[in-house]
Amino acid sequence: MIKSMATGGRVAGCSGSNFSALLQNQRGPCATSQPLDPFFLTGSSSSFLGSRSMVSFEDVHQVNGSTRPFFRTFDQDENGDDELDEYFHQPEKKRRLSVDQVHFLEKSFEVENKLEPERKIQLAKELGLQPRQVAIWFQNRRARWKTKQLEKDYEALHTSYNSLKADYDALLKEKDILKAEVSLLTDKMLLREKGNLELSDKDTLSQEPPKNPIGDSTSEGEVSKVSIVACKQEDISSAKSDIFDSDSPHYTDGVHSSLLEAGDSSYVFEPDQSDLSQDEEDNLSKNLLPSYVFPKLEDVNYSEAAASFEDHAFWCWSY
DNA sequence: TTGTGTTTTATTGCCTCC
DNA sequence: GGAGGCAATAAAACACAA
Numbered sequence: 001m002i003k004s005m006a007t008g009g010r011v012a013g014c015s016g017s018n019f020s021a022l023l024q025n026q027r028g029p030c031a032t033s034q035p036l037d038p039f040f041l042t043g044s045s046s047s048f049l050g051s052r053s054m055v056s057f058e059d060v061h062q063v064n065g066s067t068r069p070f071f072r073t074f075d076q077d078e079n080g081d082d083e084l085d086e087y088f089h090q091p092e093k094k095r096r097l098s099v100d101q102v103h104f105l106e107k108s109f110e111v112e113n114k115l116e117p118e119r120k121i122q123l124a125k126e127l128g129l130q131p132r133q134v135a136i137w138f139q140n141r142r143a144r145w146k147t148k149q150l151e152k153d154y155e156a157l158h159t160s161y162n163s164l165k166a167d168y169d170a171l172l173k174e175k176d177i178l179k180a181e182v183s184l185l186t187d188k189m190l191l192r193e194k195g196n197l198e199l200s201d202k203d204t205l206s207q208e209p210p211k212n213p214i215g216d217s218t219s220e221g222e223v224s225k226v227s228i229v230a231c232k233q234e235d236i237s238s239a240k241s242d243i244f245d246s247d248s249p250h251y252t253d254g255v256h257s258s259l260l261e262a263g264d265s266s267y268v269f270e271p272d273q274s275d276l277s278q279d280e281e282d283n284l285s286k287n288l289l290p291s292y293v294f295p296k297l298e299d300v301n302y303s304e305a306a307a308s309f310e311d312h313a314f315w316c317w318s319y
Numbered sequence: 320t321t322g323t324g325t326t327t328t329a330t331t332g333c334c335t336c337c
Numbered sequence: 338g339g340a341g342g343c344a345a346t347a348a349a350a351c352a353c354a355a
Contacts, residue, residue: 135341
């Protein structure tokens with residue numbers, strides 16, 4: 001491949017350097033005549049001498065805090081000739097950049113994470129690296145930055161999701177509570193309606209002033225409680241009419257005949273429900289209503305009507 | 320010391336842009 | 338078509354527990 005440099009290809013040393021100078025120059029061939037960034041000249045006993053990877057194969061990475069020069073020149077070695085021989089006969093090993101080099105590159109990356117050709121050459125010159133090494137370092141650094149960014153984004157999204165889910169769960173619970181309340185009030189209201197209708201029928205038959213047990217037992221407060229359920233009276237009426245339509249043959253015929261047959265006001269069923277528990281009310285509304293009072297009540301689709309009413313009430317509350 | 324997991328450096332192949 | 342970027346990957350270097 002044209003643009004990629006074979007590992008062995010980098011053995012020749014720094015760009016523009018001459019290898020004999022490498023052997024003679026204590027500072028190494030890649031040391032720039034220009035002053036380096038002060039960053040490199042402070043805080044470390046190791047002088048910046050250029051790319052070790054271009055000069056010496058010895059690992060000069062400062063492991064365990066030991067301070068070794070960035071690279072070692074051959075004339076510093078006891079057996080420099082042997083190493084020189086190895087230099088030409090072994091493939092170059094991969095080496096890490098020094099701490100200072102990485103630091104310098106990091107600073108540069110913070111300024112601009114893309115590398116223009118001139119900047120690349122300048123950096124390479126200052127660090128004593130091949131321009132390609134600088135380019136590769138930036139390439140890998142961008143990849144690492146992207147990975148970190150993705151992790152951050154994921155964390156942010158996850159946090160946001162958890163928060164939204166908590167809100168959603170809370171709303172679901174609230175909805176269930178409100179639904180149960182609607183159901184309770186609906187049952188109450190239907191029971192009361194039945195009692196009222198029964199009474200009015202009795203009145204029309206006997207032409208007597210009603211004993212009206214309802215009037216005695218039902219407080220204004222309870223009525224208003226029911227009216228809270230429905231924000232619009234007409235909505236309630238429409239819901240009610242599904243059940244207790246006075247034009248309905250089921251209703252009129254049934255009640256009338258039963259009333260006439262019973263001939264006794266004691267059949268009027270109107271318990272004071274205000275003290276009843278939910279279970280008691282349920283039993284009353286579903287099971288305890290005597291069949292002789294509402295002989296054809298089973299013809300009414302009770303649950304459907306209640307559901308219809310619940311819908312009305314729910315949407316009223318939504319406003 | 321060694322096995323193993325992680326990090327860093329470098330390569331390869333593909334894509335886009337000029 | 339060449340240069341440069343990116344994703345995937347190889348491989349060396351490193352860290353660390355057993």
